[in-house]
Amino acid sequence: MSVALTDVDVESLADRLRAAGCVPSHARRLLRNYYDNSGAVDWQSIDVGKHVRSLFENAIAQRQSQLLTRHVSSDGTSKLLIQFAAGGAVESVLMPSYRPDRAAGCVSSQIGCAMGCDFCASTKNGLERNLTAGEIVEQFLHLRAEAAAMGRRLTSLVFMGMGEPMLNLPNVSAAIRRIASAEMGALGWRQITVSTVGIVPGIDALADTGLNVHLALSLHAPDDATRATLVPMNRRYPVAEIIKAAQRFQERIGRVPTIEYCLLAGVNDTDEHAEKLAALMQGFRAHVNLIPYNPIGVGISGRAYERPSTDRIARFTQILREAGVVTHARDTRGDDVNAACGQLRQAVLIP
Numbered sequence: 001m002s003v004a005l006t007d008v009d010v011e012s013l014a015d016r017l018r019a020a021g022c023v024p025s026h027a028r029r030l031l032r033n034y035y036d037n038s039g040a041v042d043w044q045s046i047d048v049g050k051h052v053r054s055l056f057e058n059a060i061a062q063r064q065s066q067l068l069t070r071h072v073s074s075d076g077t078s079k080l081l082i083q084f085a086a087g088g089a090v091e092s093v094l095m096p097s098y099r100p101d102r103a104a105g106c107v108s109s110q111i112g113c114a115m116g117c118d119f120c121a122s123t124k125n126g127l128e129r130n131l132t133a134g135e136i137v138e139q140f141l142h143l144r145a146e147a148a149a150m151g152r153r154l155t156s157l158v159f160m161g162m163g164e165p166m167l168n169l170p171n172v173s174a175a176i177r178r179i180a181s182a183e184m185g186a187l188g189w190r191q192i193t194v195s196t197v198g199i200v201p202g203i204d205a206l207a208d209t210g211l212n213v214h215l216a217l218s219l220h221a222p223d224d225a226t227r228a229t230l231v232p233m234n235r236r237y238p239v240a241e242i243i244k245a246a247q248r249f250q251e252r253i254g255r256v257p258t259i260e261y262c263l264l265a266g267v268n269d270t271d272e273h274a275e276k277l278a279a280l281m282q283g284f285r286a287h288v289n290l291i292p293y294n295p296i297g298v299g300i301s302g303r304a305y306e307r308p309s310t311d312r313i314a315r316f317t318q319i320l321r322e323a324g325v326v327t328h329a330r331d332t333r334g335d336d337v338n339a340a341c342g343q344l345r346q347a348v349l350i351p
């Protein structure tokens with residue numbers, strides 16, 4: 001019998017212990033120890049009795065994935081390429097916070113991506129497969145270990161890596177339930193953000209799960225004409241519909257959504273775009289997060305994008321703020337380590 005602890009929650013592990021004639025309440029202790037040690041049970045520090053230990057010490061599998069590559073940028077951002085036992089690899093990123101003891105993690109939900117966003121490296125080779133809940137938890141544990149090695153704690157997690165989380169929602173929500181369960185003490189709901197390119201039924205389904213997490217909507221343009229050139233899914237779910245879906249999510253869950261906006265020079269960064277975005281945000285209590293583009297070479301359309309100048313980013317930010325929109329211009333992190341979504345995997349694994 002072999003048990004991969006990233007694949008189980010407290011209840012299912014308790015069932016296994018019960019079936020093996022062990023005290024089921026040890027499940028909580030075993031899992032907590034495994035999470036606390038970033039993916040390994042420390043049998044010296046855990047009191048689960050001789051019977052459990054004799055049955056499970058050799059049966060419990062440690063992490064089911066391995067770190068293929070780690071690139072650390074000059075700003076401290078760690079980009080990990082993680083290979084799964086079942087095949088395939090994804091990127092996960094750890095970003096040190098400005099507070100000296102904290103770090104934020106970013107995980108992938110799929111291997112590759114079918115969404116075809118033109119500025120994104122993750123989609124260049126299409127979708128390989130959905131990740132299992134256990135594989136998502138594995139990324140979290142790698143990031144937790146990486147943070148601990150830096151003397152930091154992983155205090156937030158975003159689903160903004162490879163893939164569209166709403167198209168793998170059952171596994172994403174199962175992973176969140178494991179990571180953010182009260183028993184694990186790893187993270188709380190409010191420390192987790194799920195991002196989407198605007199899959200309207202997915203946004204509603206995420207609200208249905210009852211997970212009290214944050215939502216980030218990848219908007220990238222305030223009008224359908226511009227957005228459709230960047231995000232093919234806009235033809236199915238146009239701007240007005242995805243904004244309404246984010247508002248519904250806010251009404252139901254009570255958390256302020258983030259609007260992600262990747263600034264591309266000459267494409268979506270003009271004063272007119274800023275003014276349209278400001279108009280779109282009126283009456284909508286959301287925060288706008290401006291992300292200066294990390295170049296990836298040519299996109300699927302064959303077009304190559306560039307990052308706007310610092311002055312342009314400042315002007316775009318100013319227009320939004322003057323219109324009363326809460327706006328943050330995010331630092332780009334890890335530029336020297338292929339920091340844009342999907343770039344490391346592209347560089348290391350795909351010829």
Ligand code: SF4
Nearest residue numbers: 113115117120123163
């Ligand atoms: S930006 Fe996100 S949804 Fe769009 S192709 Fe990249 S990974 Fe997929």
